[in-house]
Amino acid sequence: MIKFRLDPSSGVATYLQLVHQVKHALRLGVLVPGDRLPTIKEVVSDLAINPNTVAKAYRELENEGLVVGRPGLGTFVRRSLGGGSTADHSRFRRDLAQWVRGCREAGLDQEDMEALFALVLADFRQEGIA
Amino acid sequence: MTVDRTVGMFGGGAGEFTAPAQSPTALEAVRLAKRYRGTWALRDCTLSVPAGRVIALVGPNGAGKSTFLHLVAGLIAPTRGSVRIFGEPVGQRAEALARVAFLAQDKPLYDGFTVAEMLRFGRHLNPGWDDALARQRLAELDIPLNRKVGKLSGGQQAQVALTIAVAKRPDLLVMDEPLANLDPVARHDIMRSLMAAVAETQLTVVLSSHVVSDLTNACDWLVVLNRGQVQISGEVDELLATHRMLSGPTELADGMAARMPVISDSRSERQADLLVRTGPGTPLRDPRWKVSGVSLEELVLAYLRRPDATALPRPTLTTT
Numbered sequence: 001m002i003k004f005r006l007d008p009s010s011g012v013a014t015y016l017q018l019v020h021q022v023k024h025a026l027r028l029g030v031l032v033p034g035d036r037l038p039t040i041k042e043v044v045s046d047l048a049i050n051p052n053t054v055a056k057a058y059r060e061l062e063n064e065g066l067v068v069g070r071p072g073l074g075t076f077v078r079r080s081l082g083g084g085s086t087a088d089h090s091r092f093r094r095d096l097a098q099w100v101r102g103c104r105e106a107g108l109d110q111e112d113m114e115a116l117f118a119l120v121l122a123d124f125r126q127e128g129i130a
Numbered sequence: 131m132t133v134d135r136t137v138g139m140f141g142g143g144a145g146e147f148t149a150p151a152q153s154p155t156a157l158e159a160v161r162l163a164k165r166y167r168g169t170w171a172l173r174d175c176t177l178s179v180p181a182g183r184v185i186a187l188v189g190p191n192g193a194g195k196s197t198f199l200h201l202v203a204g205l206i207a208p209t210r211g212s213v214r215i216f217g218e219p220v221g222q223r224a225e226a227l228a229r230v231a232f233l234a235q236d237k238p239l240y241d242g243f244t245v246a247e248m249l250r251f252g253r254h255l256n257p258g259w260d261d262a263l264a265r266q267r268l269a270e271l272d273i274p275l276n277r278k279v280g281k282l283s284g285g286q287q288a289q290v291a292l293t294i295a296v297a298k299r300p301d302l303l304v305m306d307e308p309l310a311n312l313d314p315v316a317r318h319d320i321m322r323s324l325m326a327a328v329a330e331t332q333l334t335v336v337l338s339s340h341v342v343s344d345l346t347n348a349c350d351w352l353v354v355l356n357r358g359q360v361q362i363s364g365e366v367d368e369l370l371a372t373h374r375m376l377s378g379p380t381e382l383a384d385g386m387a388a389r390m391p392v393i394s395d396s397r398s399e400r401q402a403d404l405l406v407r408t409g410p411g412t413p414l415r416d417p418r419w420k421v422s423g424v425s426l427e428e429l430v431l432a433y434l435r436r437p438d439a440t441a442l443p444r445p446t447l448t449t450t
Binding site for chain 2 (some may be wrong): 010013015045046048049050
């Protein structure tokens with residue numbers, strides 16, 4: 001079962017942080033179909049956050065078809081996320097690791113790399129629109 | 131056709147918040163005012179909050195928070211205006227009073243009583259008393275029933291007081307500065323138990339504090355009182371979604387400020403930082419401006435410094 005964490009300085013609404021964390025876990029395969037999400041009471045007594053916030057996050061995930069709430073039983077993962085097969089994922093991860101190694105050797109630090117990666121993603125996004 | 135009048139702060143955004151829209155109004159104040167001798171502690175407060183919310187009441191010292199809470203709990207009578215709890219005028223009937231629990235700032239416990247005696251006291255005074263709930267909560271918190279209240283730590287005393295308030299099974303729990311005088315761990319523990327109680331019993335809570343950071347994630351409705359008036363009343367997520375910090379070149383700041391309401395405006399020679407209220411669907415495409423979210427604390431501070439700025443729902447909400 002996943003455990004939520006909150007980043008108070010992120011500026012992202014709390015319910016969205018929960019949504020993102022579930023999606024992240026789905027992408028990485030930490031959560032798979034059939035898994036149960038923590039109950040609302042479990043989340044709130046752990047993080048001291050509002051139950052409506054958790055309900056809103058779960059509702060959002062349900063609307064996207066990622067989880068399903070079964071009254072009295074809990075909220076369960078319906079499908080996983082992320083395009084491509086697991087084999088593709090490990091290949092891209094290897095390629096990316098190679099890229100990171102190259103950057104390191106050229107003297108780039110983590111922030112340089114993050115900025116580069118974000119820039120390239122943004123370029124592709126613009127091409128997509130044009 | 132019905133229009134959701136209680137949730138949308140700016141009247142837009144139907145659909146996303148459909149669930150809370152069905153809730154009845156838990157708390158409604160109309161032109162509520164209270165004068166002590168010559169001084170108005172509260173003037174002309176109008177607001178409406180749906181049931182099932184955890185409402186943060188914040189504001190500087192002397193803003194009227196405590197007065198407002200005492201009026202809501204029916205402990206004092208208003209000079210003008212009215213408060214309703216779940217549609218019932220406050221303090222008129224015993225049944226209406228039984229729906230509200232009030233937790234005073236100075237912990238309402240007797241030091242010489244044991245915890246068990248406090249529970250017996252609560253049972254005698256409250257017809258809807260849920261003894262099983264009280265005992266279960268105290269057991270989960272490892273608070274011994276035979277211990278004298280005066281021998282408990284500050285955090286444990288606060289937990290006992292909260293347990294007694296929750297065991298009354300109120301529909302509305304009113305707490306005046308419940309976190310004052312507690313250390314950070316005890317504050318977090320209290321909020322955790324309070325949130326668990328809300329998840330279990332669906333109660334509506336209104337609590338005051340002057341420390342916004344303690345309430346950020348626990349409360350989903352924000353009411354800001356300033357100089358005896360309501361300055362903000364709205365859903366926290368919606369407030370955060372509709373306020374942005376814009377940082378950009380100073381020479382463009384006037385043009386930007388003319389386009390949307392500016393809550394705070396700080397300019398240096400080159401850079402301007404504007405905290406603005408935006409509509410939900412007004413993205414900023416100008417790459418010279420950096421757009422970032424604001425924390426609840428920043429938002430509250432910005433409003434408190436500008437007492438003339440308000441973020442309130444449309445006046446339609448007072449229709450009865």
